Amino acid sequence: MRVYLDNGATTKTDPRVVQEMMPYFTEMYGNTASLHSFGQEAKEAVEKARGFIASFINAQPDEIVFTSGGTESDNIAIQGVARALSTKGKHIITSKIEHPAVLEVCKHLEKEGYEVTYLNVDKHGLVNLEQLEKSIRKDTILVSIMFANNEIGTIQPIKDIGEICRKHGVYFHTDAVQALGKVPVDVKEMKIDLLSGSAHKIHGPKGVGLLYVRKGVKLAPIILGGGHEQGLRSGTTNTPGIVGFAKALELSKEPNNMLELRDRIINELLKIPETILNGHPTQRLPNNVNVCFKYIEGEAILLHLDQAGIAVSTGSACSSLKLQPSHVLTAIGLPPEIAHGSIRITLSKFTTEQEVDYFINNIKRIVHNLRELSPFWKNR
Amino acid sequence: MPMYSKKVMEHFTHPRNMGKPKEYDAVGKVGNPVCGDVMYIYIKVKENRIVDIGFETMGCAAAIATSSMVTELAKGKTLEEAMKITRDDVAESLEGLPPIKMHCSNLAADGLRAAIMNYKKKREKEQDKTT
Structure with a gap:
């Protein structure tokens, strides 16, 4: 998929x-x-x-x-x-x-x-x-x-x-x-x-x-x-x-269910412990989710998702040519070690419920596995 | 986004010797969470030889792959042999790393050396006590 x-x-x-x-x-x-x-x-x-x-x-x-x-x-x-x-x-x-x-x-x-x-x-x-x-x-x-x-x-x-x-x-x-x-x-x-x-x-x-x-x-x-x-x-x-x-x-005026799917993703991701939602809780684009998973790094999450056929983006320094975390995440006050664990999920009118479920199942597995590997997870 | 070799992706998706071993004699900690990469390399030593090794890493694909590779290179080696493993050895065994990752994420050899140094220090202290 x-x-x-x-x-x-x-x-x-x-x-x-x-x-x-x-x-x-x-x-x-x-x-x-x-x-x-x-x-x-x-x-x-x-x-x-x-x-x-x-x-x-x-x-x-x-x-x-x-x-x-x-x-x-x-x-x-x-x-x-x-x-x-x-x-x-x-x-x-x-x-x-x-x-x-x-x-x-x-x-x-x-x-x-x-x-x-x-x-x-x-x-x-x-x-x-x-x-x-x-x-x-x-x-x-x-x-x-x-x-x-x-x-x-x-x-x-x-x-x-x-x-x-x-x-x-x-x-x-x-x-x-x-x-x-x-x-x-x-x-x-x-x-x-x-x-x-x-x-x-x-x-x-x-x-x-x-x-x-x-x-x-x-x-x-x-x-x-x-x-x-x-x-x-x-x-x-x-x-x-x-x-x-x-x-x-x-x-773009056609009805779509982006908002509903966005909120479903946000709710499911926030069930993962030590996860932060970035951006405004309500005053935000209907297709945007941005989260930080503490104790792991965004590029690793992105590449594991890619292995499962899922495309997202990250604000981690490790994926940028400047090796600086995203200037936006820095400006909202996130320390670099947390900004490194950011993932942006952006939906479209073509996104389906089935795709969202597939993403949620995979991200939960990947975050769990990377945290098992992280020296900070067990000693937090 | 840098392009990784097949070998890097293989070690990233299937890391060898991952996690803290049940028994270990010393650990080497390198990296900085602010930079996004931190590695802990654990070694178990018997008769001057690394008989078990494991790692815990927070970081990008390159950080995880280099950690995995260094444990494979060091396992079974004497401490002297393991001390000689360099960053370049790790990168070469992985069929290369993107240039931008050579400095920031290629810390695993340093982690291994730190573990060996810590082990030696510990031994010296123990010997001081017994004499």
């Missing part, structure tokens, strides 16, 4: 999405910038998708910029604001648990003379709204806080953050790569100025993302060329990808 429980990394493309995309590879393959009918039928499909995606997040079609994915969207948003507003100020606020696509851009800007405040999070991974408001200065140009965390699944109080930023006249960007298509996203109600999204996390194709840019928000382009996507992302339009993205979002 093969069981894929690493949907936070990427997902299976829904066959109906593939079907929707196919004609744009083989028949309607024109360049959206071309004036002939080949180009125009492709353009029509892209604009239809743009309209659907815009209404999905309560935006206007011309506020959607298609990109190559979440990382590019984050780069265009953060670097774009930094370059456009550098005369106004050079201060950016973000959190310690952002995706590297945000953190590395911020670190890069620091080298160029920008100042970045990295907000702490509490033990559940939530930012402190008071600390956020206190950190805003006259020269603050951007707040970038992720919608939902990719590792521990914690969902931030996005509307509250949006209101604080709007009140102080500071742009608010949110990386919603893990949230879009899983939890309601309303850019108007939540007062979001910039939002990053990605198709492949919700059964769409890889290589396509979006950046919502509220009308009036100033961005300096970082990718120059033919001036596609209102000059913000030059490069030939990925017609099949964009069509697939819209279809994936449409299908």
Whole structure:
């Protein structure tokens, strides 16, 4: 049996999405910038998708910029604001648990003379709204806080953050790569100025993302060329990808039982002694479980699960190239020796009860065996 | 995620000499829980020879596989022979380790040497008492 429980990394493309995309590879393959009918039928499909995606997040079609994915969207948003507003100020606020696509851009800007405040999070991974408001200065140009965390699944109080930023006249960007298509996203109600999204996390194709840019928000382009996507992302339009993205979002509205299966996994895993649930108990993504099993190490758990055909991920240092435990688990206050024993299980709408049972039986066996081997288990 | 050799995966999934032996004369403890790898190597010695050996390890696949391999290499050897087992010997017997694991998880030879040193110290103390 093969069981894929690493949907936070990427997902299976829904066959109906593939079907929707196919004609744009083989028949309607024109360049959206071309004036002939080949180009125009492709353009029509892209604009239809743009309209659907815009209404999905309560935006206007011309506020959607298609990109190559979440990382590019984050780069265009953060670097774009930094370059456009550098005369106004050079201060950016973000959190310690952002995706590297945000953190590395911020670190890069620091080298160029920008100042970045990295907000702490509490033990559940939530930012402190008071600390956020206190950190805003006259020269603050951007707040970038992720919608939902990719590792521990914690969902931030996005509307509250949006209101604080709007009140102080500071742009608010949110990386919603893990949230879009899983939890309601309303850019108007939540007062979001910039939002990053990605198709492949919700059964769409890889290589396509979006950046919502509220009308009036100033961005300096970082990718120059033919001036596609209102000059913000030059490069030939990925017609099949964009069509697939819209279809994936449409299908994300179908009912699923992720939440029920997630809670079943959490309940069963917490029956294993000395197991900690990471992230917020309720304010978390419907498909995310993240736990630490004390006295054992995550890569060993992952590889044993892989032997049983089950795919998960870990925040252990042993599986990273930097040999550092996950920056997210560190930020929520886990000591390294506990962070090493972390496992992330991320479900999808395709996950079945049978697969969940198979996983639970195997993880119980593996944790037991590795603990029998651990010098700390018997002497705890 | 590093790629492991077949031999590493074999020792990781089927570790030899695992657990604390019922009787042992000395233990060598190496590693640090903060780094994620800790090994305890237990030895039972008879007439200067390692007659039984076991290990307890918390750590990644490389840590478990190297622990298993070092116990296999050392079993039946004299203390002098066992002292000569190096980290490279362990890695080679496992058909290599990913470069990143050579330093952090390849501690088993150190653990074995620590066990032998502890055994020798214990013997010296016992001899001091009897003389």
